[in-house]
Amino acid sequence: MxxxxxxxxxxxxxxxxxxxxxxxxxxxxxxxxxxxxxxxxxxxxxxxxxxxxxxxxxxxxxxxxxxxxxxxxxxxxxxxxxxxxxxxxxxxxxxxxxxxxxxxxxxxxxxxxxxxxxxxxxxxxxxxxxxxxxxxxxxxxxxxxxxxxxxxxxxxxxxxxxxxxxxxxxxxxxxxxxxxxxxxxxxxxxxxxxxxxxxxxxxxxxxxxxxxxxxxxxxxxxxxxxxxxxxxxxxNDRNTILCGACGIDDCAATILATVVSTSVDGQFIIDGGSKTFSSDKSAEPGHGIVMQAKDAHFARMNEEHGYVELPEARSRFKVGDRVNVLPNHICVAMNLHEQVYGVRGETVERMWPVAARGKLQ
Ligand SMILES: Cc1ncc(COP(=O)(O)O)c(C=O)c1O
CATH class of the missing domain: 3.20.20.10 (Alanine racemase)
Known part of the structure; x- marks a missing residue:
């Protein structure tokens, strides 16, 4: 695929x-x-x-x-x-x-x-x-x-x-x-x-x-x-980078999200919020790094909306575009997803159910 x-x-x-x-x-x-x-x-x-x-x-x-x-x-x-x-x-x-x-x-x-x-x-x-x-x-x-x-x-x-x-x-x-x-x-x-x-x-x-x-x-x-x-x-994740244990090129897991709105000036909205990324904080402000716009600021989240601030948002992103977001804390994000996908280049090679997600007891 x-x-x-x-x-x-x-x-x-x-x-x-x-x-x-x-x-x-x-x-x-x-x-x-x-x-x-x-x-x-x-x-x-x-x-x-x-x-x-x-x-x-x-x-x-x-x-x-x-x-x-x-x-x-x-x-x-x-x-x-x-x-x-x-x-x-x-x-x-x-x-x-x-x-x-x-x-x-x-x-x-x-x-x-x-x-x-x-x-x-x-x-x-x-x-x-x-x-x-x-x-x-x-x-x-x-x-x-x-x-x-x-x-x-x-x-x-x-x-x-x-x-x-x-x-x-x-x-x-x-x-x-x-x-x-x-x-x-x-x-x-x-x-x-x-x-x-x-x-x-x-x-x-x-x-x-x-x-x-x-x-x-x-x-x-x-x-x-x-x-x-x-x-x-x-x-690895954004927190691992911030504590100096890895570089951004060592981060294997990102969250693929779609730009669903550019209506408000200076920002775009992605189709994931706290139920996708978790609300875990980081040593620096923001909820993750947008890999295609590292200068953008993933400033806020509702449950299903992510607010990414970028002054020229509308000229750089349009509705339907996709971005990869490196989350602050991948462990909690994994626990929120039913399955994850293993990719090589542009090809999805694997799908794994996150079998232990929600196993809290
Ligand atoms: C008891 C214990 N051991 C090991 C780890 C692994 O830590 P890390 O994810 O930083 O590698 C954790 C993380 O929460 C832990 O609570």
Whole structure:
């Protein structure tokens, strides 16, 4: 199919750029002896998880139990749920997942560990646990050092689960100024000293799982980390550019949209708004980059309308024209679309249902 035959708005993925992003990360992690466990919350497509595994990923990461269920279709044999699994409905499902694949879950409370252990023990499965520590984001995670060691020691005594090591998410690190570099050095110190303390306490530290797309090329500077979980790197987005981890030519996914109105002076309207792009903000104003008019300002959105400001809008764009918009945050945009299209040049080569979209439980 020719790309002009696609209806809009639609997420289109440049297959060559995506493949290059996947290969670059596979090579980087191999070079530095890091295990790669991509976070699939970005693409939510089992076929892309399979591609990551084929390129050497040791396993995959998900956030939710329902995403784990979908991602089994990728053929994954080693899955990490990097999110606290809390509540009876989830525990009932998670043990079923553990019957089908090696399963690890990160936890930051003894209660969560005990509930998982009891469910696993009852179901006759083994679930592996990572102690999640907060390294600066202030979201989930026990304090590094003594608190992490205490939780690990308590988990070590439970039946039904195996203590595997540590997890953390450096979501607070997004810039490489002197301040960013100092934070990265502090992270390395925090991780390696907690690993040392766990080992000194005679506890297992087979895995130390961290990493993100903004820190992707600095992962080897974190001493003691064995595994990285970048997600956005498969496509990249405007936020990835703004934190300096990629260039605009490394962005694989854009949203193809149609100009539906030029009636108001100094702007054109595209057929996608917050229900197409999501309302996620960026370090800079605007909702994305219009690739065919990088000087334009994607200023506002309603649910189904995108307002793109450009003084000479009417002379440069007419109703029916199509533009590609690089979104601020591709992960949330993916979750809004039923399917996405893989393109090479002008040809639509693939269509993938976003199988895990809306899998929030
Ligand atoms: C726990 C966890 N691990 C890994 C990632 C991947 O981060 P990124 O998309 O920046 O690569 C995320 C992203 O939200 C996350 O929450």
């Amino acid at each position: 020719h790309i002009s035959e696609l209806d809009t708005p639609a997420i289109v993925i440049d297959l060559d750029i995506m493949e290059r992003n996947l290969l670059r990360m596979a090579e980087y992690t191999k070079l530095h002896g890091l295990r790669l466990r991509p976070h699939t919350k970005t693409h939510k497509i089992p076929a892309l998880g399979s591609r990551q595994l084929a390129l050497g990923a040791v396993g995959l990461t998900v956030a939710k139990v329902s995403e784990a269920e979908v991602m089994l279709e990728s053929g994954v044999e080693d899955l990490l749920i990097a999110y606290p699994v809390i509540g009876a409905p989830k525990l009932a499902r998670v043990v079923e997942v553990a019957k089908k694949t090696r399963l690890t879950i990160s936890v930051d409370s003894l209660e969560a560990a005990q509930w998982i252990a009891a469910a696993a023990d009852k179901a006759g499965v083994k679930i592996h646990l990572l102690v999640e520590m907060d390294v600066g984001l202030g979201r989930v995670g026990v304090k590094p050092g003594a608190d992490a060691v205490a939780l690990a020691a308590a988990i070590d005594k439970l039946d039904g689960v195996d203590l595997e090591g540590l997890a953390f998410y450096p979501g607070h690190l997004k810039d490489w100024s002197a301040d960013g570099k100092a934070k990265m050095a502090a992270l390395s110190e925090t991780v390696s000293s907690t690993v040392d303390q766990l080992k000194a306490a005679g506890l297992e530290v087979r895995v130390v799982s961290g990493g993100s797309t903004p820190t992707e090329w600095h992962a080897h500077e974190v001493h003691g980390m064995t595994e990285v979980r970048p997600g956005t790197y498969i496509f």
